Amino acid sequence: MYNMKRLIVIAIASLSFLTLCAQSQFAPTAKTIEFKLRNGLHVIICQDNTSPIVNVGVMYHVGSKNERADRTGFAHLFEHLLFNGTKNIPEGEMENYMREAGGYSNANTSADRTYYYTILPSNQLRLGLWIESERMLHPIISEKVIAREKEVVKEESRQRYDTNPLGRVPEKMQAFEYKEYSYRWPVVGSMEHLDAASTGDFQEFFNKFYVPNNACLVITGDVDVVEAKKYINAYFNRIPKGKPVIQPVFTERFISGEVKIDSVAGLKNPHIVVSYKTVPETHPDATIITFINSHLTFDADSPLSLIEKTNQALIKISSTTEMYEKAGSFWFRSSFKDSTNYQKVVDVIEGVVRELADKGLDTKRLSQLKLSYESGFTDMFFDMPFLADVLAISYLEWGDSQRVNRLIPEYKSITNEDIKRVVKEYFVPENRKIMVIYPKK
16 A cells, blocks of 8 residues: 555656657556565565665555554654664664665554665675664564663654544544454554563564564665575575464455544544455456546546535545555545534545546546546656665565566556446445534534
8 A cells, every 4th residue: 555655646746747648658567576485575686777875675564454453653653673783783773874874774564564765875785685684583562662762662652643633534444344353453552452462472473473484585676686685595585484474364344334433632624535445456347446536636626626626515625546455445534514404425435436436537628638647657766765665565465576567557457438338336335335514623
């Protein structure tokens, strides 16, 4: 989900590149060298000597969906925790090592995966590989470090979600949509669960999921392949293979037509989320659904932008794709005036859906969106950290890193009939749930 949203942003932001894309027959591809170590670690190397920069990343197939229902927030906490140091890197020095070498490091966590990456001058490849192997082999997981990172996560949660009355709406909707499966809680998790967990709980989580056979090492950029292989074998083959990691099977009974009424303190206007059950991000229709969302929100002339300008009852209206590895949905969200019945907002959304199902997009709009996606994905091939991210996701979730080379053809092949078919199949009342949130009195 994270990456698809980033791709959309890049695509939409790249309009200045459209003419060049239209005129050029250049179709970039990522040529990779791939192999697996004896401990199960999958390695992807993509060489691009254009600039003396290298990206070293490790993606673990673990996210919030892998947590216990009474111990949520672990994957996100480990995003922070694994920057603290290791048996051979003094506490607090990991980022200093990278900074002093002219590098930069970061990480992100989703419901399905956790990704650590470092961008370095290419002559510092060895440092990047050593640090990632240290992070995987023996990080510091002590009571002191855990206590400090808990406070960091709590503050992040307060700043990100509690300062805005609408900040907790997505997690409310997740809990409404997924009553059984582990997508029902947010990535940040529960602060109460983090406080209740022991050091042993955290160590057990690490030992289970942060193992080479549940990870992908990806190197992109100005890399000497022979040298890279030498250091990969030296640093990563020493790490023991973990027990097989079994991803939780998706089991969720969908209840059609549910409506939930809720209230939130500090809210100025009522807010509605209309969710349609769709498909996981690995499903062939996921690209078409993403394309539809771009049409709805692409620019000032997009359908939702025009509704916002002309419908005085609606204060703001938007849409997002909420797709995960195992499931997916499509959200329409709107704040509306207190004097308006929420059903009128639903009627507006149904009108948008109905028009798409009947007419689809005109030829000009279809071409405009395709060119924008082509531009955005073309840029991806020259953004080494981003390319590494997509390569790793493609391998871990799709089982094929070469998916990156099919993205442009997939979007360019979308037809108006595809759009109408997908809308008629998924954007129907029997696939819908509605949550309405009113100001708490």
